[in-house]
Amino acid sequence: MSNGPYGQLACDCGAVTLLVCGGSLGNGRDAEGEPVSLWPQEAIQLGQGADELEVVPDARGLAAWQCRRCGERLLHIDDEAGMVVLAGSSEEGDEAGLALTTAQQRRLAELGYRVADGA
Numbered sequence: 602m603s604n605g606p607y608g609q610l611a612c613d614c615g616a617v618t619l620l621v622c623g624g625s626l627g628n629g630r631d632a633e634g635e636p637v638s639l640w641p642q643e644a645i646q647l648g649q650g651a652d653e654l655e656v657v658p659d660a661r662g663l664a665a666w667q668c669r670r671c672g673e674r675l676l677h678i679d680d681e682a683g684m685v686v687l688a689g690s691s692e693e694g695d696e697a698g699l700a701l702t703t704a705q706q707r708r709l710a711e712l713g714y715r716v717a718d719g720a
């Protein structure tokens with residue numbers, strides 16, 4: 602069980618940092634097959650760099666948090682499902698799609714993400 606802070610993420614230039622707390626909802630892959638981890642929206646907080654953070658819509662209608670300086674996109678938020686998608690899989694590992702609701706899994710599939718259904 603890991604209820605403590607999961608960690609801190611920074612963009613390429615280090616201007617924007619995020620704090621990730623609590624447990625992930627599971628792991629998946631994006632449309633290019635790159636690993637992603639899925640988090641409840643309340644698990645992600647801005648650490649520093651509010652002035653450098655820009656929220657931009659991506660092609661799928663998600664909100665991307667992007668650093669104004671280096672242009673790196675740190676995460677994507679889906680307001681509709683209350684989920685945050687981070688690049689890279691979480692340490693919690695193999696239990697892909699573990700805590701995702703059916704509606705969230707369906708929404709992810711619509712967005713081009715793939716999560717295992719545990720079956």
Ligand SMILES: [Zn+2]
Pocket residue numbers: 612613614615616617668669670671672673
């Ligand atoms: Zn940056």
